[in-house]
Amino acid sequence: MNDSLIEVKNLKMYFPIFAGLLFPRKVDELKAVDGVSFSIRRGETLGLVGESGSGKTTVGLCLLQLYRPSAGEVLYEEKNLVRMKGKELRRMRRKMQMIFQDPYGSLSPRMTAADIITEPLRIHHLIPYTDYSKRVEELFSLVELNLHLANRYPHEFSAGERQRVGIARALAVSPEFIVCDEPVSALDVCVQAQIISLLEDLQAKLNLTYLFIAHDLAVVGHISSRVAVMYLGKICELGQRNQIYQNPLHPYTRALLSAVPVPDRAAEKARQRIMLKGDVPSALNPPSGCNFHPRCPIANQACEEASPSLEMKEPEHWVACWRA
Amino acid sequence: MSNLLLQVKDLRTYFYTGKTITRAVDGISYDVHEGETVALVGESGCGKTVSSLSLIRLVSYPGRITGGQVLFDGKDLLQLSEEEMRHVRGRQMAMVFQEPMTSLNPVLNIGEQIAEPLRVHLRMEHKATYQRVTELLHTVGISDAERRYHDYPHQFSGGMRQRVMIAMALSCSPKILIADEPTTALDVTIQAQLLDLMTGLARRLDTALILITHNLGIVARYADTVNVMYAGRIVESGRADTIFEQPKHPYTLALLQCVPRIDLGQLTRLSTTEGLPPDLGHEIIGCYFRPRCPFRLGRCFQEYPPLTATDNQHYYACFNPR
Numbered sequence: 001m002n003d004s005l006i007e008v009k010n011l012k013m014y015f016p017i018f019a020g021l022l023f024p025r026k027v028d029e030l031k032a033v034d035g036v037s038f039s040i041r042r043g044e045t046l047g048l049v050g051e052s053g054s055g056k057t058t059v060g061l062c063l064l065q066l067y068r069p070s071a072g073e074v075l076y077e078e079k080n081l082v083r084m085k086g087k088e089l090r091r092m093r094r095k096m097q098m099i100f101q102d103p104y105g106s107l108s109p110r111m112t113a114a115d116i117i118t119e120p121l122r123i124h125h126l127i128p129y130t131d132y133s134k135r136v137e138e139l140f141s142l143v144e145l146n147l148h149l150a151n152r153y154p155h156e157f158s159a160g161e162r163q164r165v166g167i168a169r170a171l172a173v174s175p176e177f178i179v180c181d182e183p184v185s186a187l188d189v190c191v192q193a194q195i196i197s198l199l200e201d202l203q204a205k206l207n208l209t210y211l212f213i214a215h216d217l218a219v220v221g222h223i224s225s226r227v228a229v230m231y232l233g234k235i236c237e238l239g240q241r242n243q244i245y246q247n248p249l250h251p252y253t254r255a256l257l258s259a260v261p262v263p264d265r266a267a268e269k270a271r272q273r274i275m276l277k278g279d280v281p282s283a284l285n286p287p288s289g290c291n292f293h294p295r296c297p298i299a300n301q302a303c304e305e306a307s308p309s310l311e312m313k314e315p316e317h318w319v320a321c322w323r324a
Numbered sequence: 325m326s327n328l329l330l331q332v333k334d335l336r337t338y339f340y341t342g343k344t345i346t347r348a349v350d351g352i353s354y355d356v357h358e359g360e361t362v363a364l365v366g367e368s369g370c371g372k373t374v375s376s377l378s379l380i381r382l383v384s385y386p387g388r389i390t391g392g393q394v395l396f397d398g399k400d401l402l403q404l405s406e407e408e409m410r411h412v413r414g415r416q417m418a419m420v421f422q423e424p425m426t427s428l429n430p431v432l433n434i435g436e437q438i439a440e441p442l443r444v445h446l447r448m449e450h451k452a453t454y455q456r457v458t459e460l461l462h463t464v465g466i467s468d469a470e471r472r473y474h475d476y477p478h479q480f481s482g483g484m485r486q487r488v489m490i491a492m493a494l495s496c497s498p499k500i501l502i503a504d505e506p507t508t509a510l511d512v513t514i515q516a517q518l519l520d521l522m523t524g525l526a527r528r529l530d531t532a533l534i535l536i537t538h539n540l541g542i543v544a545r546y547a548d549t550v551n552v553m554y555a556g557r558i559v560e561s562g563r564a565d566t567i568f569e570q571p572k573h574p575y576t577l578a579l580l581q582c583v584p585r586i587d588l589g590q591l592t593r594l595s596t597t598e599g600l601p602p603d604l605g606h607e608i609i610g611c612y613f614r615p616r617c618p619f620r621l622g623r624c625f626q627e628y629p630p631l632t633a634t635d636n637q638h639y640y641a642c643f644n645p646r
Contacts, residue, residue, distance in 0.1 A: 265569065
């Protein structure tokens with residue numbers, strides 16, 4: 001596994017819960033991410049899917065050290081980011097950028113598109129000030145935005161254009177790795193297709209590596225070479241795109257896939273449906289044993305008692321289930 | 325085919341803001357039969373929500389319904405007085421909104437909220453109401469109904485809140501249920517649960533369902549008839565099977581091709597349609613989809629294509645259909 005750019009080992013992120021007005025003390029922990037391990041290879045897209053509250057965004061933020069993980073390691077080119085701080089970490093951040101879900105919330109309303117895009121350059125002192133306008137020009141053409149929009153403010157853009165500005169900002173420092181956190185879920189289907197295609201083009205052109213976080217299985221399946229499925233802070237299945245989508249082994253993955261409707265009448269009628277009961281349990285009070293067992297259609301005694309760990313069932317295909 | 329229940333004829337809703345008139349809904353017509361599921365599909369801003377609000381006359385200032393007819397049981401709803409309209413809303417036609425948090429009252433417990441239409445429309449007694457509400461809660465899959473009756477909206481998860489909304493909408497057994505993006509804010513597994521519940525209940529009560537969504541997968545799974553909307557107009561309509569097998573309008577085709585699908589292998593590329601829907605505040609000459617259309621003709625620049633019918637109730641507005 002020497003071709004991996006990023007390796008995550010047993011990553012944990014616990015958020016403390018405090019109670020008491022005068023002397024707050026820690027009463028509990030929310031285990032947002034609880035022992036997650038995976039690696040991302042150079043030039044690939046790893047898709048991370050899961051329902052809301054499964055901890056997928058937290059994983060993304062932990063990779064970039066925007067949250068400092070409670071335990072575990074994040075190795076970027078074999079350097080452990082978790083131990084880094086200050087200048088050293090800032091230097092690493094140049095290689096890792098992020099694209100956010102809500103382009104409106106993540107762009108300052110008081111800065112023009114050009115200001116927003118050049119801010120990372122100012123922070124990292126990458127190029128002389130005089131070259132900024134040239135760089136803006138380059139970035140605008142990369143994300144296929146018209147240059148005459150450079151001096152506009154975020155509210156003057158359409159949602160798709162705004163997301164392009166967000167992408168240009170991430171690209172400004174020529175990163176190697178980008179965490180895309182639900183980059184298209186706020187967009188209309190046609191615009192969604194445009195942004196997905198843009199991300200694919202950029203990956204090919206600039207040899208980028210993506211961690212693509214989304215709840216939409218169809219989008220993740222389209223863009224990813226490998227996919228990890230998360231449930232309540234743990235990865236329950238990890239494998240090649242086609243392994244996950246054509247031969248899902250974990251009952252949760254199967255249910256998730258069967259819940260997604262397909263825009264084709266004939267195919268939709270022929271599909272087998274697995275209906276899950278109930279809601280996702282709270283991460284504050286996760287079920288015992290395998291955390292999926294209360295909703296699982298094939299759970300038995302063993303599942304209530306002990307939590308299964310990820311095991312390789314076929315080459316590159318890992319599943320955490322006693323019954324798979 | 326079952327009886328015709330609702331007929332929307334040339335409905336127009338315009339928004340008058342300052343000097344501009346935004347034609348949010350510009351002459352749409354469709355029929356709803358008893359017990360049928362009708363889908364309205366389109367991108368955001370295409371007028372699907374405004375058109376459904378117009379049906380029950382909930383369009384607020386500066387919007388105005390400026391023309392058309394909504395024939396329900398032989399009466400034109402647009403001609404009713406506000407008093408008469410109140411007897412239709414909730415009783416004959418009910419609505420489930422997209423945001424279950426903002427459409428529930430945060431300071432009333434959910435039992436009271438579900439009971440309200442029962443008291444108002446059916447004049448139920450206190451005890452009977454309580455019983456009916458717990459029954460309804462049970463029907464929509466909220467267990468422990470007696471205790472949950474007294475809970476407030478914030479104590480429910482998003483999916484559960486939407487169940488409460490469904491219970492409320494179906495409380496008076498309406499003839500028509502309008503569901504405006506009922507599951508867009510929810511996770512896929514919850515989405516599937518709720519849509520199955522809603523369509524199942526609608527079928528059991530013989531309620532027609534008007535399903536407003538941008539998700540073509542949901543349309544394929546649940547709808548009987550489909551109306552594709554673009555820029556305030558219906559560009560294609562017909563039976564769901566026909567629309568999915570032989571889409572005629574380039575916009576329908578674009579919608580179908582630009583969504584990634586999980587049942588196929590990895591495609592190399594999504595087909596993209598450049599550009600955005602037009603600004604409805606300006607007068608547009610010709611077909612509204614023309615600037616984005618790969619199949620446009622010279623004629624498309626001059627006049628808006630009329631709805632053309634093919635066999636088996638398939639209509640499309642295009643000069644150069646596929």
